[in-house]
Amino acid sequence: KEVETKQKLANVVVLATGGTIAGAGASAANSATYQAAKVGIEQLIAGIPELSQVANVRGEQVMQIASESITNENLLQLGRRVAELADSKDVDGIVITHGTDTLEETAYFLNLVEKTDKPIVVVGSMRPGTAMSADGMLNLYNAVAVAGSKESRGKGVLVTMNDEILSGRDVSKMINIKTEAFKSPWGPLGMVVEGKSYWFRLPAKRNTLDSEFDIKTIKSLPDVEIAYGYGNVSDTAYKALAQSGAKAIIHAGTGNGSVSSRVVPALQDLRKSGVQIIRSSHVNAGGFVLRNAEQPDDKYDWVVANDLNPQKARILAMVALTKTQDSKELQRMFWEY
Numbered sequence: 156k157e158v159e160t161k162q163k164l165a166n167v168v169v170l171a172t173g174g175t176i177a178g179a180g181a182s183a184a185n186s187a188t189y190q191a192a193k194v195g196i197e198q199l200i201a202g203i204p205e206l207s208q209v210a211n212v213r214g215e216q217v218m219q220i221a222s223e224s225i226t227n228e229n230l231l232q233l234g235r236r237v238a239e240l241a242d243s244k245d246v247d248g249i250v251i252t253h254g255t256d257t258l259e260e261t262a263y264f265l266n267l268v269e270k271t272d273k274p275i276v277v278v279g280s281m282r283p284g285t286a287m288s289a290d291g292m293l294n295l296y297n298a299v300a301v302a303g304s305k306e307s308r309g310k311g312v313l314v315t316m317n318d319e320i321l322s323g324r325d326v327s328k329m330i331n332i333k334t335e336a337f338k339s340p341w342g343p344l345g346m347v348v349e350g351k352s353y354w355f356r357l358p359a360k361r362n363t364l365d366s367e368f369d370i371k372t373i374k375s376l377p378d379v380e381i382a383y384g385y386g387n388v389s390d391t392a393y394k395a396l397a398q399s400g401a402k403a404i405i406h407a408g409t410g411n412g413s414v415s416s417r418v419v420p421a422l423q424d425l426r427k428s429g430v431q432i433i434r435s436s437h438v439n440a441g442g443f444v445l446r447n448a449e450q451p452d453d454k455y456d457w458v459v460a461n462d463l464n465p466q467k468a469r470i471l472a473m474v475a476l477t478k479t480q481d482s483k484e485l486q487r488m489f490w491e492y
C-alpha cells in the first residue's frame with residue numbers, strides 16, 4: 156500500500172541556488188546576522204521528512220550564492236537547467252530555493268522564458284534555518300506541495316512565501332526584516348495550508364507556454380542598467396551607464412516615473428544615440444507609469460514599464476532586447492508581459 160501511494164506522488168526536483176534559506180547563524184538568536192548560502196540541498200531536504208508525504212523529492216545544487224550576487228550568466232545557467240528538467244518525462248514540478256534579495260527577478264525571468272506548463276515554484280526564507288522561528292522549512296514544504304500539485308500547472312512561475320502563493324511576475328520583496336516580506340501590488344493568487352493549495356485568481360499577463368521568449372534560443376543577455384531618480388539628481392549616472400555599454404536604461408523614477416528637468420536633456424540625447432529609455436517608478440507599494448503622463452514618451456521615443464518595478468523592468472528589457480531593438484515592439488512587450 157505504501158509503495159502504491161509513493162508511486163502516485165509527483166516527482167519534484169529542488170534546484171538549490173543558496174540564499175538565506177541555506178543560511179546559518181552563530182546562535183538561534185541570530186535571525187538577521189548570519190551567513191547566507193552555507194547549507195547544501197541534501198541537508199535542507201533531510202531536515203524536512205514531511206516532504207516525502209507530498210512528493211518524491213530530489214535535490215540538485217546548481218550554485219551556492221547569496222542572491223544579491225546573481226549574475227546574468229547565473230540566470231541563464233539556472234534557466235537552462237529548469238528547461239532540461241521540464242522536458243524530462245519523469246519530472247512533474249520544479250522548485251528553486253533562492254535568496255530573497257533578487258528572488259523576484261529570477262522568478263520573473265523564468266516566467267518569461269520557460270516553455271512549460273509544469274509548475275515552477277521559487278522559494279526563499281527571511282531567517283536562516285538556525286534561527287528561532289525560522290521560516291524556510293515551511294516555505295520549502297509549501298513550495299514542494301505546490302510544485303507537486305496538478306492544479307498548479309499553467310499558472311506561470313509561482314512563489315510561495317509566508318503561506319501565500321504569489322505570481323512570480325509581480326511579487327516583490329517589500330520589507331527586509333519581517334517574514335511577511337513578499338507582496339504583489341495585485342494580491343496573492345492563493346494560499347497553501349498544510350500542503351494543500353487554495354486558489355483564488357490567475358495571472359492575466361503572458362507567461363511560460365504563452366510567451367514569445369524561449370530560454371533555448373537565448374545565448375546571452377544584453378546590458379541593461381538602472382538609474383535612480385530623486386531630488387537634485389544629476390545626469391552623471393545615466394551618461395556613465397550608457398558609456399559603459401548599456402543598451403537600455405531603466406529610470407527608477409519618482410512617483411509615476413517622473414523625470415527631473417535636470418535629467419531630461421541627457422535622456423533625450425541618449426535615446427537619439429540608440430539607448431532605450433524605460434520609465435519605471437521606485438515608489439514602495441508599487442508604481443504605475445502611463446505613457447505620455449508626466450513626460451511626452453511619444454515625442455521622445457521612450458518606453459514606460461507600467462506596473463513593473465525597476466528591477467523587473469530590467470529583466471523584461473534584457474529578454475525583450477534579445478528579440479527586438481524597436482522601441483514600439485519593446486513597448487508592446489511591456490504591456491503584454
Ligand SMILES: NC(=O)C[C@H](N)C(=O)O
Pocket residue numbers: 173174175176191220221222223253254255256257279280281282
Ligand atoms: N533573505 C535572504 O535570502 C537574503 C540574502 N541576502 C539573499 O538574498 O541571498
